[in-house]
Structures are given as structure tokens and as C-alpha cells.
Amino acid sequence: MSLTELHLALLAGAPRHGYDIKQEHDAWFPDSRPLPFGQVYATLARLQRDGLAEVVETRVDGGPERTVYALTAEGEQRLRTWLAEPAPPTGTGAEEIVRKTIAALHTGIDVQGYVARQRTAHLRRMRELGQVPAGAGPAERLVREHLVAHLDADLRWLDLATDLLRTPSPRPTPERTSS
Amino acid sequence: MKTSTAWLIARPRTSAGRTRALLVAGGAATGGGLLMTAAGVLRVPGQTFEYAADGSYTSFSTGEYSALAVQAGLRPGLLTGILLLVLPSLALTWQAVTTGSARRAAVHEGLRLSGAGPADLRRVAVLEPAVAGVAGGLLAGPVYLLLWLLLHVAAPPSARLLPGLSPWDAASWLVVVVLTALVAGAAGAYAATPRARRPVRAWPRLLTVAAGVAAFIAVVTSPRDLDQRALETTLNCVALTVLALGLLSTGALWVNSRATRLARSGTAVDVLAAGGLRTLAGPAGRTAGTTCVAGLTLGVAGSLTGALLGPDLSLAENVPALVLTCTAALLAVLAAMTAMALAATDDLVTTSRAVASTAALGAEPAVLEQVQRRRLAVVTTGPLVAGTALGGLYGLLDQSLTAVAGALLTIGLSVLLARAITAAVLRVLRPRIARAAAPSWLRVA
Amino acid sequence: MTSSALTLSGVSHSYGRTQALRDVSLSVAPGEVVAVTGPSGCGKSTLLLIAAGVLRAQSGRVTVAGTDLSGADDTARALVRRRSVGLVLQFGQLVPDLPVLDNVALPLLLEGHPPADARAAAAGWLDRVGLAVGPATLPAELSGGQTQLAAAARALVHGPALLLADEPTASLDTRSGRALLELMVSTTVAAGGSVLLVTHDNTVAARADREVRLRDGVIEHEVALS
Incomplete structure (x- = not known):
């Protein structure tokens, strides 16, 4: 389940508490269902149990008590291993490729390598799908074409992602008036 | 092969x-x-x-x-x-x-x-x-x-x-x-x-023209020497050839300078005409050169006709010479017209896609025609009149009054002629402009 | 190294101040299909033109079918192109004044084949790529897609050992594009030839055995797809 690794990625930038993680997640994936608090705390507890994350601080500033978590070395290793593998080139239900790419872009962990591996995995799959066995009927060809079209869409999105990464969008600079 | x-x-x-x-x-x-x-x-x-x-x-x-x-x-x-x-x-x-x-x-x-x-x-x-x-x-x-x-x-x-x-x-x-x-x-x-497309160097070409003009004037004004007719013929021919080559080679310079002026003026027609002229400066320049050489012939022919009609010459004996000079004038005009029709057609074929895009952007046929007219005028009016004026020197530097009159008349005539030729060529071209504006040219191919 | 169909080593090229290729090395084995991909302006078309000997690399060595193109003069490079290379460019680049049939027959005609034979072979290839034209049809009468089909036929007519194609299916619809690509690749490979595809279309790249990805004139990565 990639939700575990995703939490690791959310923790990779800086130590965070549960509420931060939920906010961050919802900002990374505006299109997906907001992460329920219950799930965040459950996942954090599991991470802590497995030695992937640790509690570094307990903050009480006026409000409710907040536990701040950080990645352990093992957690970091697990995240890197996850990002070292491209998402399975399924074409449809592409949540995993989106998760990984976004996680890679946010954490900055070997982004170019990740994109290249993902591209290769997709192209290899597309190549396999292109080798239609002799005697395949039009229906089977169409199923393959459907997958190829989705993989192609993934790859184009990936290209866009790398391009955006190379040329960061210009930040609006405060206008200066000269007199 | x-x-x-x-x-x-x-x-x-x-x-x-x-x-x-x-x-x-x-x-x-x-x-x-x-x-x-x-x-x-x-x-x-x-x-x-x-x-x-x-x-x-x-x-x-x-x-x-x-x-x-x-x-x-x-x-x-x-x-x-x-x-x-x-x-x-x-x-x-x-x-x-x-x-x-x-x-x-x-x-x-x-x-x-x-x-x-x-x-x-x-x-x-x-x-x-x-x-x-x-x-x-x-x-x-x-x-x-x-x-x-x-x-x-x-x-x-x-x-x-x-x-x-x-x-x-x-x-x-x-x-x-x-x-x-x-x-x-x-x-x-x-x-x-x-x-390789290099910026045209102006000086050598302008110098050639200057040398040609100088040689031409020298030949025209030099005293006729009976003993050296072979030398004189050779000198005449050399002077004319140098002048013609110089004029032919300065065509592109003229077109470029006109295009720059047009582009600066700012009206849509001028800017469009300038764009076309600049991309086809070579061919347009050759047309200008040919028109200019035709003008040169016209000017000399006009001066000669004037000289031959002088009161001290017998008209009857000079009929073949008159026929020859008139043929020369006619041939020159014909060459100028053909040169322009050729260039304009070629230009339209080459720029069909540009014309079609301009039409697609909303330029009406009248504007397209005006653009063509402006372009034609650049390679006609100036070069023809300049060439005729140069050729007219032949008569203007003569002592005979009729030669001077002939030269002046021809120069004046050339202005009208330039306009007439432009109008005639444009008329012939009208259906071609319509064809060049056809949307089929927009197809990617 | 001499056994490879195409070898580029340390090739650099620039247009004025724009560096199109920077120290690119690449080799294509006989029977191999290689896709060169990358964003627009990454230098992939320049690479193709250099491989075809149309452009001369400013530095580095280029070997096609055992001939070193880097030191060869225009005539020698044209000979290599005529005998061993089939070239398909994005817009077909047919000779406008020649009928389509003669355009396709051109590599054979240039090689000195009798016109009747050359035209018969050309007609056969036009048929195979699925383009029906009369003997007097001129390139101007073709659509963009048809022009690409004709260009592909022209590149295949002499059975080249190295097929070089720049976005060969860009003007075609998905189905005809797929069919043309398959025809170009399978006939060339079946005859022991190699193919270098330059494309930004992933479905075209997925037909290759290997992908070479260019960015800003440098090879970003190179992976086997098979």
C-alpha cells in the first residue's frame, strides 16, 4: 500500500504533526479525497511502530497537544526504495504514478532518475502491447490500443512534469515603482 | 547520373x-x-x-x-x-x-x-x-x-x-x-x-555603377576619332557592359532600401509589401536591374531618334537607323514588361502561402492587389526612370537640340510608361492573385 | 564498431551561437530500431540530418554502413545516401516539379536504373504504402499525409541498410500512421537493415528496441526497451 510511503514523503521535508500532514496531502493532491484525520493518526502510529518514523517533539501551544513526527533513517531508506521503482505501467487507474511523481517532485529525491525509469517502464509496456500476437481479433487489438492510449497520456503528463520542473514557474515579483 | x-x-x-x-x-x-x-x-x-x-x-x-x-x-x-x-x-x-x-x-x-x-x-x-x-x-x-x-x-x-x-x-x-x-x-x-546568405555589400556594386556611368559619359563626350574606330567600338561596348552589369547587380540593394523605407512607413499595405520584397530581394532586384537596363536602352534609343531627326541629316538615308532605334525602344519596353510579368508571377507562386494566410487573416482582395501594386511599383518606376535618365545622358550631352529634346521626352515618357506597365501587368495578374489567395494554399504540405 | 549500421562519436554541431548537439555518441547495430526522442529543439532533427550526411558534423566522427562521413566530400556523402540510406523528413521534401511516381523512383534513377524498371518498383512501393496516384500526379496535388506516404515509399524503394525517419507519421491519423510505421520498420528490419526514428510521439518511440533521449543537445538517457 503506497499510503505508507506517501506519509513518509510528506514527512521528508521537515518534521510535521498530523494536522500538517493532512493539510499538506490535500494540497499535493487537490483532486483526491481529503485524507481523514483518523487515517493519518493510524498511519503515523504504524510508522512509529515499524521504526520508520519517530516522535521528536510534543508541542502544546495553547491549543490541543500536538505530536511532531520525523523520518527515521530507515524511513528515509524505505521512501527512497519506493521512489527507485517506477509505478506499474497500468495506464488506467494511474494514481500510483501520480503519487510517486508528485512525491518525487516534492521531496526532490532523484527526480530525473525517477522520471527516466517511469518512462522506460511505460515505453516497454507500450512496446509489448504493440506486439499483437498473430490471430488476435479486433477486440483484443482495441483493448491493447486503449491501454496504449492511456500509457501515452501518462508519458505526456510526465514530460510536462519534467518540463515544469526544469523551468520553475516565475514567481510574481512585487511591483516596484521608480520615481 | x-x-x-x-x-x-x-x-x-x-x-x-x-x-x-x-x-x-x-x-x-x-x-x-x-x-x-x-x-x-x-x-x-x-x-x-x-x-x-x-x-x-x-x-x-x-x-x-x-x-x-x-x-x-x-x-x-x-x-x-x-x-x-x-x-x-x-x-x-x-x-x-x-x-x-x-x-x-x-x-x-x-x-x-x-x-x-x-x-x-x-x-x-x-x-x-x-x-x-x-x-x-x-x-x-x-x-x-x-x-x-x-x-x-x-x-x-x-x-x-x-x-x-x-x-x-x-x-x-x-x-x-x-x-x-x-x-x-x-x-x-x-x-x-x-x-551562403550574406549581407549584400553595397560599395563594390555602387562603384561598378559609378565606373560604368563615368565610362559612359567619357565615351559619349569623347571626340570621334576616325583612325581609332575599332578602339572606340570596343570602349563603347565595354562601358555599356560595365554599366549594365553594375545596374543589374545593384537591383537587390535598391529593393532592400525601398523595403526598409516601406516597412518604416507603417501602413498595412506597405508593411506587407516590404515583407515580400525583403524575402525575395534577389529576384525582385534582378527585375529592377532588367527594368533599369531596359530603361537605359530606351533612353539611348530616344536620344538617338532625336539626333537622327536633326535638321542637318537626310531623313531618307536614316530610315533604317530610325527603324533600328525604334525597334530597340520597343524591345526594351517589351523586355521590361516581360521581366515584370515574369517576376510578379514567380513572386505569387513563391508567396502563395503567405498571400493565402494574409487573406485568411482578413485582408480583402483589394488590399492584396494593392500590396502587389506597391511591390511592382518598387521594381518598375524608379529603375525604369533612372535607367532612361542614364541613357538620356547620351542625348543630353549632345550638342544637337533635337537629341536633347528626344532625351527629355523619353524620360518624361518613361514615367508614364512605368505606370502603364504596372497597371497592365497587374491586370494580367488579377486572376492569379485570386488563385494565390485560395485557402488550399494553407494546407500543410 | 565497423559492424554497426550507424556510429556517431563525439558529434557536436551548432547553428551560430545555438549549440544543437554537444558531444553526442550513439551507435545503431544492424537490424536494430532506435528511437531518438526529446522535446522540441533538443537537437534530434539535427542528429538525423548529420546521420544522413546532409549536414556535416562540425566535430566528431560519423560512420554509415562502414563509410566515414566526417571526412567525405559532398559527392561521397551523396553516394552513401543514395545506396545505403533511406530518408523520410517531416514534410516529405518531395521534388515539386517531378510527378510523385518519379519522385519515388528517384533513388533508383539516380543510381542509373532504367526508368521503366525504376518506375515499376516505385509503383509497387506506392501501392504498399497505400497511396493511389496517377503517373502524372504532382506533389502539389497531395495532402500532407499523402506526401508523407510518398516520402516513405521513396525512402524504401532502394532497400536501404539504414532508414532514417524524422516524425514520419506526424501528418497521418493514428491508424495510417501506425500502419506506415510498421511497414517501414518491419520491411527494413526483415532485410537486415536498421532504423533510426526521430520523434516526440511516444507510440512511435515504443516501436523501437532502444530509446535515446536528447535534451538540449545532450543524451539524457539511453535504455533498452526490449
Whole structure:
């Protein structure tokens, strides 16, 4: 389940508490269902149990008590291993490729390598799908074409992602008036 | 590559290609026929002199020919006049060989990608104009025959310019055929040689024009020397050739400078016209050059006509000369018109996509026509008037009043002529403009 | 190294101040299909033109079918192109004045084959790529897609050992594009030839055995897809 690794990625930038993680997640994936608090705390507890994350601080500033978590070395290793593998080139239900790419872009962990591996995995799959066995009927060809079209869409999105990464969008600079 | 293969590739197929081949052949035939005429004039027995002991001399001539061809003082003028006729036809041939440069570049590229080497490309480029040149050279014979009928058979003895037919004519015909083939082929090879686009250096060309003008003025104003007629003829020809080459080579400069001015003026029509002119500065410049050389011939012809109509000359004896100068003027105008029609058509074919895009952007037909008119005007009015004015120097520097009048009249006439030619060519072009604006040119291909 | 169909080593090229290729090395084995991909302006078309000997690399060595193109003059490079290379460019680049049939026959005609034979072979290839034209049809009468089909036929007619194609299916619809690509690749490979595809279309790249990805004139990565 990639939700575990995703939490690791959310923790990779800086130590965070549960509420931060939920906010961050919802900002990374505006299109997906907001992460329920219950799930965040459950996942954090599991991470802590497995030695992937640790509690570094307990903050009480006026409000409710907040536990701040950080990645352990093992957690970091697990995240890197996850990002070292491209998402399975399924074409449809592409949540995993989106998760990984976004996680890679946010954490900055070997982004170019990740994109290249993902591209290769997709192209290899597309190549396999292109080798239609002799005697395949039009229906089977169409199923393959459907997958190829989705993989192609993934790859184009990936290209866009790398391009955006190379040329960061210009930040609006405060206008200066000269007199 | 076999020559048959080269011919298979080079053979003109489209109507534009055939027109071009016809013009090359026509120009070569006219030029060749006139060169044969010049050779014929040289065969006319000249004056012979018998010097007396006291230094005075008596001249003898057979009396069968016009004084123009016989008298030592007049013959150089006649030969120069013939050369003046050859120049516009050569300029036109050169322009015809070099038209369709965009298309030729596409042919070149397609062949190159298919594996044609430089030698193959040269062979293809040389073959078409060379064959047209041979055809033109062969046609030069009939052209000469026609002139011979006019200037020998039909003319009264006192107006004859050409001697009877002789084996020498056959020899000069052969030389002309070889010459036109070689020159047209060489022009084809030159036109096809890819050259790096460099900014045109103005000074050498302007200097050539200046040298040509200086030589021309020197020749016109120099005293006629009886003893050095061969030298004078040579000098005349050299001066004219230098001047013509200079004018031909400054065409692109003129077009570029006009385009810059137009682009700055800011109206849509001017800016569009400037854009077209700048991308096709080479071909447009050649048109301007040809028109200018035609103007030169026109100016000289006008001055000569004026001079020949002078009160101290016998009209009857000068009829052939008058006919010759009028033919020269006519030929010059014809060359200018053909040059422009050729250039304008070529221009439209090359820029069809641009014209179609402009139309697609919302330019109405009237605007497209105005753009074409503006472009034509750039290569017509200025060059023709300038050329005529230069040629008119021939008359303006003459002492005879009628020559001055003739020159001035011709210069004035050239302004009207430029407008008339532009209007006529535009009229012929109108359906083509409509065709160039057809949306089918927008297709990606 | 001599056994490879195409070898580029340390090739650099620039247009004025724009560096199109920077120290690119690449080799294509006989029977191999390689896709060069990358964003627009990454130098992939320049690479193709250099491989075809149309452009001369400013530095580095280029070997096609055992001939070193870097030192060869224009004639020698044209000979290699005529005998061993089939070239398909994005817009077809047919000779405008020649009928489509003669355009396709051109590599054979240039090689000195009798016109009748060359035209018969050309007609066969036009048929195979699925383009029906009369003997006098001119390139101007074709659509963009048809022009690409004709260009592909012209590149295949002489059975080249190295097929070089720049976006060969860009003007075609998905189905005809797929069919043309398959025809070009399978016939060339079946005859022991190699294919270098330059494309930004992933479905075209997925037909290759290997992907070479260019960015800003440098090879970004190179992976086997088979």
C-alpha cells in the first residue's frame, strides 16, 4: 500500500504533526479525497511502530497537544526504495504514478532518475502491447490500443512534469515603482 | 547520373517551367540574332582612304550600303546600338534562368535528400537552360534571316546595313549556338549554386555603377576619332557592359532600401509589401536591374531618334537607323514588361502561402492587389526612370537640340510608361492573385 | 564498431551561437530500431540530418554502413545516401516539379536504373504504402499525409541498410500512421537493415528496441526497451 510511503514523503521535508500532514496531502493532491484525520493518526502510529518514523517533539501551544513526527533513517531508506521503482505501467487507474511523481517532485529525491525509469517502464509496456500476437481479433487489438492510449497520456503528463520542473514557474515579483 | 536521367528530372513540366524555357530560348534567339547582325555589319566593306602626298585624302565606298555601316565615324555607333539591343535580351534571359528560386531550392533539397551529389545537381541545373539556349541559338538563324530581309533585301541601297548572305553567316550561327548553350548553361549552374546568405555589400556594386556611368559619359563626350574606330567600338561596348552589369547587380540593394523605407512607413499595405520584397530581394532586384537596363536602352534609343531627326541629316538615308532605334525602344519596353510579368508571377507562386494566410487573416482582395501594386511599383518606376535618365545622358550631352529634346521626352515618357506597365501587368495578374489567395494554399504540405 | 549500421562519436554541431548537439555518441547495430526522442529543439532533427550526411558534423566522427562521413566530400556523402540510406523528413521534401511516381523512383534513377524498371518498383512501393496516384500526379496535388506516404515509399524503394525517419507519421491519423510505421520498420528490419526514428510521439518511440533521449543537445538517457 503506497499510503505508507506517501506519509513518509510528506514527512521528508521537515518534521510535521498530523494536522500538517493532512493539510499538506490535500494540497499535493487537490483532486483526491481529503485524507481523514483518523487515517493519518493510524498511519503515523504504524510508522512509529515499524521504526520508520519517530516522535521528536510534543508541542502544546495553547491549543490541543500536538505530536511532531520525523523520518527515521530507515524511513528515509524505505521512501527512497519506493521512489527507485517506477509505478506499474497500468495506464488506467494511474494514481500510483501520480503519487510517486508528485512525491518525487516534492521531496526532490532523484527526480530525473525517477522520471527516466517511469518512462522506460511505460515505453516497454507500450512496446509489448504493440506486439499483437498473430490471430488476435479486433477486440483484443482495441483493448491493447486503449491501454496504449492511456500509457501515452501518462508519458505526456510526465514530460510536462519534467518540463515544469526544469523551468520553475516565475514567481510574481512585487511591483516596484521608480520615481 | 546518366544524362537521360538528368533530362528526365530537369525537363520543364509545369507551365511556369515551360514559360521560363521559352523566355530563355526567346532571349537567346534575339540576342544571338543581333550578334550575328553585328558580325554581318563588320563584313560590310568599309571606307577606303587614298592619301595624297599633301596629307589630304579621298574616301571610297561601294555606295551599296548605308553610311551608318560604312563610314568609320558612324559604324561604332551602329555596333554600340546593336549591343544596346543585345543587353536587355540578355538581362531578360538571365532573369528567366534565375526565376523560381524558391521552387528550385525545393527541387535541389528533394534531390539532395534522395542522394544526388553535387555533380548530379549541377547537371540537372545546367541541362534545362542549356537546351533552351541551344534552341534559342538555332532560332537566332531565322531571326538573323528576318533582319537580313529587312536590312538588306527590302532596304534601298543607301539604307542597307547588312551584306549578302555568305558562309560566314553559317559560321557565326554555329558560334552563336555554342555560345548561347554555354552561357545559358553557365547561368543555370550559377543560379543553382547554393550560396551562403550574406549581407549584400553595397560599395563594390555602387562603384561598378559609378565606373560604368563615368565610362559612359567619357565615351559619349569623347571626340570621334576616325583612325581609332575599332578602339572606340570596343570602349563603347565595354562601358555599356560595365554599366549594365553594375545596374543589374545593384537591383537587390535598391529593393532592400525601398523595403526598409516601406516597412518604416507603417501602413498595412506597405508593411506587407516590404515583407515580400525583403524575402525575395534577389529576384525582385534582378527585375529592377532588367527594368533599369531596359530603361537605359530606351533612353539611348530616344536620344538617338532625336539626333537622327536633326535638321542637318537626310531623313531618307536614316530610315533604317530610325527603324533600328525604334525597334530597340520597343524591345526594351517589351523586355521590361516581360521581366515584370515574369517576376510578379514567380513572386505569387513563391508567396502563395503567405498571400493565402494574409487573406485568411482578413485582408480583402483589394488590399492584396494593392500590396502587389506597391511591390511592382518598387521594381518598375524608379529603375525604369533612372535607367532612361542614364541613357538620356547620351542625348543630353549632345550638342544637337533635337537629341536633347528626344532625351527629355523619353524620360518624361518613361514615367508614364512605368505606370502603364504596372497597371497592365497587374491586370494580367488579377486572376492569379485570386488563385494565390485560395485557402488550399494553407494546407500543410 | 565497423559492424554497426550507424556510429556517431563525439558529434557536436551548432547553428551560430545555438549549440544543437554537444558531444553526442550513439551507435545503431544492424537490424536494430532506435528511437531518438526529446522535446522540441533538443537537437534530434539535427542528429538525423548529420546521420544522413546532409549536414556535416562540425566535430566528431560519423560512420554509415562502414563509410566515414566526417571526412567525405559532398559527392561521397551523396553516394552513401543514395545506396545505403533511406530518408523520410517531416514534410516529405518531395521534388515539386517531378510527378510523385518519379519522385519515388528517384533513388533508383539516380543510381542509373532504367526508368521503366525504376518506375515499376516505385509503383509497387506506392501501392504498399497505400497511396493511389496517377503517373502524372504532382506533389502539389497531395495532402500532407499523402506526401508523407510518398516520402516513405521513396525512402524504401532502394532497400536501404539504414532508414532514417524524422516524425514520419506526424501528418497521418493514428491508424495510417501506425500502419506506415510498421511497414517501414518491419520491411527494413526483415532485410537486415536498421532504423533510426526521430520523434516526440511516444507510440512511435515504443516501436523501437532502444530509446535515446536528447535534451538540449545532450543524451539524457539511453535504455533498452526490449
